[in-house]
Amino acid sequence: MRGMVTDPLATASPQESLGVLLGLVRSEIVRAMEAELAALGVDLRFTQFLILKRLARLGPMTASELARGVELDGGAMTRQLDQLEGKGYLRRCPHEQDRRALRIELTDQGTSLWQQLTDCNERVLEAAQRSLSEAERKRLHDYLTRVLHALRDKD
Amino acid sequence: MRGMVTDPLATASPQESLGVLLGLVRSEIVRAMEAELAALGVDLRFTQFLILKRLARLGPMTASELARGVELDGGAMTRQLDQLEGKGYLRRCPHEQDRRALRIELTDQGTSLWQQLTDCNERVLEAAQRSLSEAERKRLHDYLTRVLHALRDKD
DNA sequence: AGCGAATATTTGTCAAGGCAAATATCGCGA
DNA sequence: TCGCGATATTTGCCTTGACAAATATTCGCT
Numbered sequence: 112m113r114g115m116v117t118d119p120l121a122t123a124s125p126q127e128s129l130g131v132l133l134g135l136v137r138s139e140i141v142r143a144m145e146a147e148l149a150a151l152g153v154d155l156r157f158t159q160f161l162i163l164k165r166l167a168r169l170g171p172m173t174a175s176e177l178a179r180g181v182e183l184d185g186g187a188m189t190r191q192l193d194q195l196e197g198k199g200y201l202r203r204c205p206h207e208q209d210r211r212a213l214r215i216e217l218t219d220q221g222t223s224l225w226q227q228l229t230d231c232n233e234r235v236l237e238a239a240q241r242s243l244s245e246a247e248r249k250r251l252h253d254y255l256t257r258v259l260h261a262l263r264d265k266d
Numbered sequence: 267m268r269g270m271v272t273d274p275l276a277t278a279s280p281q282e283s284l285g286v287l288l289g290l291v292r293s294e295i296v297r298a299m300e301a302e303l304a305a306l307g308v309d310l311r312f313t314q315f316l317i318l319k320r321l322a323r324l325g326p327m328t329a330s331e332l333a334r335g336v337e338l339d340g341g342a343m344t345r346q347l348d349q350l351e352g353k354g355y356l357r358r359c360p361h362e363q364d365r366r367a368l369r370i371e372l373t374d375q376g377t378s379l380w381q382q383l384t385d386c387n388e389r390v391l392e393a394a395q396r397s398l399s400e401a402e403r404k405r406l407h408d409y410l411t412r413v414l415h416a417l418r419d420k421d
Numbered sequence: 422a423g424c425g426a427a428t429a430t431t432t433g434t435c436a437a438g439g440c441a442a443a444t445a446t447c448g449c450g451a
Numbered sequence: 452t453c454g455c456g457a458t459a460t461t462t463g464c465c466t467t468g469a470c471a472a473a474t475a476t477t478c479g480c481t
Contacts, residue, residue, distance in 0.1 A: 126406070127396070129394065130390075131316065132414070133292040133335075133410065134292050136410055136417070137289050138337070138349040140284070140417065141285065143417060157285075173459075174460070175459055181286075182293070184440080185460070187437065187438045187462085189460065189463095190436095207323070208436090209444045209446075210430050210445080212458085212459055236284055236285070238416065239417050240385075240413060242413070242415070244411045247409060250409070251406070251409040254398060254402060254405070254409075255287045255406075257397045257398060258291050258395060259291050261394055262295065264397065311466095329429075329430070330430080336470075338471080339466080340429075341470080343430090344430065344465085345432095346467095364476080364477070365476060365477085367428085367429055367430080367476090368429080
């Protein structure tokens with residue numbers, strides 16, 4: 112029993128493992144990102160990182176837009192916003208045209224935090240893909256995109 | 267605001283979206299698999315499906331081995347085994363050589379269930395990869411494997 | 422033989438996310 | 452203008468999985 116290492120990849124046939132493999136790679140990336148964040152002394156989960164990223168890149172937007180953008184449930188988004196607002200990284204402002212909605216915007220603190228995080232992000236992705244050539248990285252991205260579309264537009 | 271569709275892929279740069287993209291593809295595969303299972307009248311989550319798959323392919327094994335095999339926490343495994351045993355798909359037997367451990371084995375019902383599930387599995391993976399040639403599927407698998415190793419063996 | 426580290430299983434606790442219900446608005450059409 | 456269906460946000464409830472502590476064994480070493 113002891114020392115009996117069961118590497119999921121060692122015994123998985125190529126065909127069956129796509130779903131599993133994706134999960135493994137993703138969880139390693141998440142783990143690596145969160146480790147990098149922690150090393151920087153930043154207390155953020157991967158999801159929160161994605162939320163800040165989206166806000167930093169696309170500017171202020173509604174909570175719903177944000178939720179759709181990161182594929183997160185609306186209720187979960189409310190709670191993440193609570194946390195991020197509590198940490199001082201963003202602000203809930205009233206929406207100009209729509210009184211139902213919020214305008215979520217980064218605070219100055221949130222913006223300056225993002226400048227640290229953007230490197231962190233690239234470091235991890237670079238490390239993950241370090242054994243892939245530029246052409247291979249493009250192909251990987253292309254394949255994944257095509258698989259995603261195949262799953263979504265199921266004819 | 268309304269009708270303002272924000273496709274995560276439309277605005278994501280290739281570089282940044284690897285982690286996100288993996289998550290999207292994986293969750294679509296999981297969703298598709300669970301939908302297929304439900305359509306067959308089988309009440310199983312993706313994780314439970316993976317557990318049965320591993321048992322069906324590799325034969326009886328310890329709960330710990332199973333947990334490592336599907337990359338699941340030991341505590342979570344205990345609870346999944348509770349459920350699967352309750353549904354009658356597997357059995358916890360005492361381990362011959364190690365009184366700490368269990369020998370988890372499929373019941374007849376579990377074995378016959380698996381025969382239905384194996385098709386289901388292939389259908390979903392086939393649909394997911396239907397726009398990829400055989401060579402591309404191999405490459406996708408290869409790239410993912412290499413990324414996984416790069417992340418794990420971080421020199 | 423006996424001790425201590427490692428491993429197996431179970432259970433308690435916690436955070437994250439999905440789903441549904443409640444409330445507030447919006448906006449289109451009668 | 453009124454009403455109704457759709458959308459935005461929040462909250463409660465539930466499930467899942469990670470982490471840690473507790474208990475039972477096992478294994479290597481002295």
